[in-house]
Amino acid sequence: MNLLKSKIIEKKMLTHDNIRLVLENKEIAGKSYPGVFVNVRCCHSDELILRRPISVLDAYEDRYEIVFKVMGKGTERLAYFETGDLLDVLGPLGKGFTFSQNYRKVAFIGGGIGIFPVVYAAKQFHGCQKDFFAGFKTKEEIMLMESLKQHVDHLYLSTDDGSEGYPGFITDLFMEKMTDYDMVYICGPAVMEEKIVKTLRKNKIKGQVSLEERMGCGIGACLVCACKTSHGIRHVCKDGPVFDIEDVFIEDEK
Amino acid sequence: MNLLKSKIIEKKMLTHDNIRLVLENKEIAGKSYPGVFVNVRCCHSDELILRRPISVLDAYEDRYEIVFKVMGKGTERLAYFETGDLLDVLGPLGKGFTFSQNYRKVAFIGGGIGIFPVVYAAKQFHGCQKDFFAGFKTKEEIMLMESLKQHVDHLYLSTDDGSEGYPGFITDLFMEKMTDYDMVYICGPAVMEEKIVKTLRKNKIKGQVSLEERMGCGIGACLVCACKTSHGIRHVCKDGPVFDIEDVFIEDEK
Amino acid sequence: MKHVNTSVNIAGVTFSNPVIAASGTYGFGREYGNYVDLNKLGGISVKGLTLLPREGNMPPRIAETPSGMLNSVGLENPGVERFISDEIPFLSQYDLKTIVNVAGNSIEDYVNMTLKLNETSVDMLEINLSCPNVKHGCVSFGVSEQGVYEVTKAVKEVSKKPVIIKLTPNVTSIASIAYKAQDAGADGVSLINTITGMKINVKTRRPVLYNNTGGLSGPAIRPIAVRMVHEVYQAIDIPIIGMGGITCLSDALEFIIAGASAVMIGTYNFMNPYLCEQIVIDLIDYMKHNNIDNIKEMVGSLRLNG
Amino acid sequence: MKHVNTSVNIAGVTFSNPVIAASGTYGFGREYGNYVDLNKLGGISVKGLTLLPREGNMPPRIAETPSGMLNSVGLENPGVERFISDEIPFLSQYDLKTIVNVAGNSIEDYVNMTLKLNETSVDMLEINLSCPNVKHGCVSFGVSEQGVYEVTKAVKEVSKKPVIIKLTPNVTSIASIAYKAQDAGADGVSLINTITGMKINVKTRRPVLYNNTGGLSGPAIRPIAVRMVHEVYQAIDIPIIGMGGITCLSDALEFIIAGASAVMIGTYNFMNPYLCEQIVIDLIDYMKHNNIDNIKEMVGSLRLNG
């Protein structure tokens, strides 16, 4: 059962409701790569019987990092844990982003809490031109951008309310700047993902997108996290969360 | 809703599983007297939807004290709270012990977690001879006795395993020392209470006993904490927990 | 400041708001009156009454379970006559509507109690056909369409007060049962009563409750209760009072959206004695912020997926 | 070191211990095989199978509720033939017993699947008459005595494997249903399946599940499940497999004391993927410390109060 324990080494508020944790667990750190996630028990009580999936933000030596946004009961309670506490974390889980040394030019697009896995990818993937597109609701919610700058060639930033960077949606900014990318990595709200995936497909640009779906087991056994793909039903926790853009958003959805 | 909040001013382990809390709440402190209890929310989660009844151990100015023993899920979680935290406490509830200045000689008998309300009574009631009988399982579980000494004339102590004081049950020690008390105050395990109540009744000695029963509302509305009395069904949370010994343990129970 | 209309009319009785204390959890209102202003509640359903006084079951009568509790009070109550003489005068002082929860062992019991209550100032009868804690008791009526029909019919024939039927969830089709109640002339239904459950003390190998089984209530049962209100709403036209595990306004709104005209608040009063009044306050706030002029707009406003 | 006997025999199948993974929560064992040693489990009941592959319902298929969850997977599965070709070879590597959970839309479906499974190495069939998530599906069989009788009879007539019937809790009298299953020749029963529930998103006024309703499982339903196992144990003589909200050994023992010969562990595997193996370890410890030589001593050892 030791496997499940991760010690909180550092806790930091990134915005008023986004918390970064540096966690210690050799096995999870060792196996992590961009796009995978961990499944976190948010409190000791059995009122909440489901773990919460959170992307890995970074991993090195025996440590890994996550950022979570306080959304509901689970993440609210997760926010109570402090440095030194042991968290019950299962992972890393799922299939993440893949990279090839042949790529010359790639883009990363992250929106909201979808920013985390693509930040990790942008830090990890080397040897080509890297453009990063980050969308936030408003200036106060911008995070992780300072440290990201040194890893990318261009950093494009938007806020929905125009309080900083491009005023409007990151999708629009991306459409403007889109060029002959060899690969685009995407994670964000479903509407944003769908729009970008369809645009890229139309433009015959390759891409990988990280999907979000409510989860039960997180390991592929309970089948609740289903999504339709061109290969039939797949499960976000096991076959994803990262999918090739050819395979998903294949139907017009309401 | 402010009424419900009590701030933890001090937290101290009395034994390995008995924790004393000094709490701040003017209203609760002001209305407390020996034998009353408070109803404590043990965790923020809705896994446990019932409060836990805990006797008031002492009260002065805007503060009151409780001691709780870690027994199960509720008290385990209560033990997580630390100095400075706010507890959600309802009280004081119930009817406590009564005293009269006419008493010349009284006894207090407490066993296990039943010790707390009678310790409070022994500290509070003045102007007569006071004998205190305290029963513990073993030496390591003895608590509160040092500070009690100054308040009583005789302190009789027993441990079930004989590791300190009289070896055996406090009931037996009390039977030995029993004299013409004007009033005896009792709180402890049901078997102990029954034995003493019946002995006192036989000897025509007056007494008051604090009963324990599982509770729901704690205020007399849900009727789950019923006990048979000579006046019919009564409710421990509202009509008690303290009853005159004439009225309870009126049937031979299995 | 905008005015919002929280009042609901159920079978001719106008509740100032849809928040009602659930039977058996609020006594006769006296105790909770120390915490809330009873005038602020829509109503109270009093502890279940029987023709004669009852002592109830032996303790333990309560056991905690995950997000819920079992109770086996066994209808301890002073009997309908002492209720009339001792409790009605108290409740009459307040603005809230009084619903009398009536439990019987036979159709005659129900009829006799109804006759006695006809001559009082109470506002409504809630016929408890589903109390699971009384041996040879009313349980048999509540689980069969025939039983519900017969009791409802008999009570309606003599009652001068509006009659709602409290439904047990321990059935295959609560919608069919509700339909029978309507068919027999019920003015409304309330649901759900508790679900029969058991907790075992593994050490002693005995049930924790002296009565062996008890009724499960609290947040644990809420999804079952909401589903049942939804099913019943689709099956009948008379008003529904919904309950089961409500802990806050949002929970209450689930029931209202599913089809309940009013809600009853039970077990969670034990955790938060201010709860009923708090939900009323939160409801008014919510309606103001969401531009809902009349609570009726929300009743049954559920839109199904697919 | 004392030896304790944890093995249980159900309808001629000997499980090395009474801990079985519940259908639909453990897939076909592959994923949890990364966490536990599958050889250590008594058995696994595989994801419910249908004659033809099924895609299941649209997401969201899961919603959390107090101490429980709703699911509406809708029997997504590869169909019985792909199960036979792809999964049986995998499961055969292990020591644990394989129970095949069979779901159908008609009696013919059940019979046809049984015929196909007859020729395989699986140990037992678990007839799922109670899946609440399939429209026009098997739900109708499980809630009526007649339906249960007919399916059981038909399957038993052709089956070469022992047959247990999985009972739905969404009924008035689970004991009567269980009795009918026994009457029709069932070799055992398993209970409880999930309880139908609904959760509503108050903001959108829509059910959280795309399928609108789903099946409630997890600790919230445990007291209901224990009560039902107790009722069924009093009504029938064939073995019972109990489940519903088990999170630890003590929970499992409640079911065994109430009358279950074995238990199934479902939802809580999601929280603790090591759970099934852990309960086996804890059980052996418990038996040693309490001088219980044979697990059978505990089955149905409940003593009622009063």
Ligand SMILES: Cc1cc2nc3c(=O)[nH]c(=O)nc-3n(C[C@H](O)[C@H](O)[C@H](O)COP(=O)(O)OP(=O)(O)OC[C@H]3O[C@@H](n4cnc5c(N)ncnc54)[C@H](O)[C@@H]3O)c2cc1C
């Ligand atoms: C693969 C994956 C990776 C994720 N990575 C991160 C991350 O790095 N940082 C982060 O902050 N969040 C991440 N999330 C989202 C995170 O899991 C949810 O925010 C969290 O589960 C909410 O739990 P809660 O109890 O606080 O809120 P709840 O009370 O459960 O819900 C609050 C709100 O969140 C929505 N929600 C809840 N769970 C999910 C879910 N699984 N998918 C979509 N919406 C949901 C609900 O609809 C509701 O509106 C990720 C989700 C997935 C599936």
Ligand SMILES: Cc1cc2nc3c(=O)[nH]c(=O)nc-3n(C[C@H](O)[C@H](O)[C@H](O)COP(=O)(O)OP(=O)(O)OC[C@H]3O[C@@H](n4cnc5c(N)ncnc54)[C@H](O)[C@@H]3O)c2cc1C
């Ligand atoms: C009027 C009154 C005053 C009390 N004063 C104190 C006090 O000052 N200090 C203190 O430590 N404890 C006191 N108790 C007992 C205390 O309420 C229980 O120990 C507590 O509720 C256990 O909760 P839990 O969740 O930790 O244990 P649970 O998991 O609920 O139970 C653990 C064990 O305690 C038993 N138990 C639980 N609740 C009760 C109950 N209400 N009555 C009897 N047995 C119970 C159970 O049978 C079980 O064996 C008092 C009880 C009452 C009724």
Ligand SMILES: Cc1cc2nc3c(=O)[nH]c(=O)nc-3n(C[C@H](O)[C@H](O)[C@H](O)COP(=O)(O)O)c2cc1C
């Ligand atoms: C302690 C207790 C006593 C109850 N007594 C009655 C009763 O006398 N009559 C009745 O119709 N329902 C009774 N109920 C059921 C409640 O009125 C309500 O239907 C049920 O508890 C579900 O609501 P809740 O989850 O909000 O408690 C009782 C419930 C509890 C917890």
Ligand SMILES: Cc1cc2nc3c(=O)[nH]c(=O)nc-3n(C[C@H](O)[C@H](O)[C@H](O)COP(=O)(O)O)c2cc1C
């Ligand atoms: C996600 C999920 C899927 C399920 N699928 C099936 C199924 O295919 N067949 C079946 O008989 N029961 C199915 N069940 C019911 C479980 O086997 C079990 O009866 C129920 O969940 C109660 O046990 P638990 O509380 O331990 O989960 C499923 C349960 C869950 C949570």
Ligand code: FES
């Ligand atoms: S969450 Fe269980 S299969 Fe994906």
Ligand code: FES
């Ligand atoms: S605990 Fe509710 S009446 Fe005593």
